[in-house]
Amino acid sequence: MPELPEVEVVRRGLEPKVAGAIVQSLSVREPRLRWPVPTDLARRLRGARLRSVGRRGKYLLFDFGAGTLIVHLGMSGQLRLRAPGTRAERHDHVDIETSAGLLRFTDPRRFGAILWHDAAQGDVLAHPLLAHLGVEPLSSLFDGALLYRLSRGRSLTIKQMLLSGREVVGVGNIYASESLFRAGISPRARAGRLSRVRCDALAEAIRQTLRDAISRGGSSLRDFVDSDGAHGHFQLDCQVYGRAGEACRRCGAMIKIIRQQQRSSFYCPSCQRP
DNA sequence: CACGACTCCTGCTGGC
DNA sequence: TGCCAGCAGGAGTCGT
Numbered sequence: 143m144p145e146l147p148e149v150e151v152v153r154r155g156l157e158p159k160v161a162g163a164i165v166q167s168l169s170v171r172e173p174r175l176r177w178p179v180p181t182d183l184a185r186r187l188r189g190a191r192l193r194s195v196g197r198r199g200k201y202l203l204f205d206f207g208a209g210t211l212i213v214h215l216g217m218s219g220q221l222r223l224r225a226p227g228t229r230a231e232r233h234d235h236v237d238i239e240t241s242a243g244l245l246r247f248t249d250p251r252r253f254g255a256i257l258w259h260d261a262a263q264g265d266v267l268a269h270p271l272l273a274h275l276g277v278e279p280l281s282s283l284f285d286g287a288l289l290y291r292l293s294r295g296r297s298l299t300i301k302q303m304l305l306s307g308r309e310v311v312g313v314g315n316i317y318a319s320e321s322l323f324r325a326g327i328s329p330r331a332r333a334g335r336l337s338r339v340r341c342d343a344l345a346e347a348i349r350q351t352l353r354d355a356i357s358r359g360g361s362s363l364r365d366f367v368d369s370d371g372a373h374g375h376f377q378l379d380c381q382v383y384g385r386a387g388e389a390c391r392r393c394g395a396m397i398k399i400i401r402q403q404q405r406s407s408f409y410c411p412s413c414q415r416p
Numbered sequence: 417c418a419c420g421a422c423t424c425c426t427g428c429t430g431g432c
Numbered sequence: 433t434g435c436c437a438g439c440a441g442g443a444g445t446c447g448t
Contacts, residue, residue, distance in 0.1 A: 307442090
């Protein structure tokens with residue numbers, strides 16, 4: 143479900159409400175997520191005070207001082223703040239009862255993850271899952287120069303490079319297609335062949351696409367909801383994603399769909415060049 | 417190292 | 433109308 147904008151929308155929704163909250167209890171109904179929920183999590187969290195809610199790529203980072211709760215929403219995860227006592231339904235796998243309310247993790251496909259990183263093990267950003275992530279696309283470190291430098295000598299397609307998360311994080315299948323359309327670049331273009339000018343255009347397109355999506359409250363393709371259960375509106379503005387066979391809004395040509403690495407890519411064959 | 421295929425899981429949807 | 437194959441927004445791991 144969630145790419146960077148959706149995760150950021152969840153983070154922004156939660157942070158002002160739960161920062162400073164004390165954890166009262168934690169209950170795990172289904173520990174079998176992408177990796178097992180740590181068995182000692184309840185003991186570690188009980189009585190702990192949540193300092194802040196951060197984000198790295200698509201990972202949410204709940205800082206408790208003594209350690210960090212790492213949460214990934216996978217493809218179908220939700221993290222919502224509910225009234226205490228709200229009845230658990232199917233796929234409501236983990237509840238964190240806090241002084242600010244019930245923080246509930248729901249994930250039908252169980253591709254999500256809830257992990258603990260102890261402060262004694264060092265900076266959470268050095269965690270194996272986070273250490274090799276690319277640059278944050280909305281930070282000042284990300285621009286066309288970086289994209290150009292990191293793509294030299296690479297034979298994979300630009301779509302695949304964006305999805306890998308090793309150069310830039312947070313761009314998933316929807317926003318990769320949308321960003322490439324904005325930049326006029328075919329998803330099939332070889333990353334290593336992109337000119338500096340086109341890298342500039344792509345970096346700017348990625349930043350604009352993600353900012354727009356965040357400001358609209360995230361994509362609501364399928365079932366994305368924010369921490370209050372509200373749906374986003376980005377899907378209303380998709381230029382190519384999910385529009386195979388329809389007319390390009392810019393030139394009228396028919397939007398195409400192709401498969402790349404088992405994922406669909408949507409693009410306008412007229413507006414986007416290899 | 418770089419790259420691509422495979423995999424985990426449940427819920428829909430589209431085509432028959 | 434009903435059924436079911438195939439596809440879905442992620443990304444770590446493994447084989448080449």
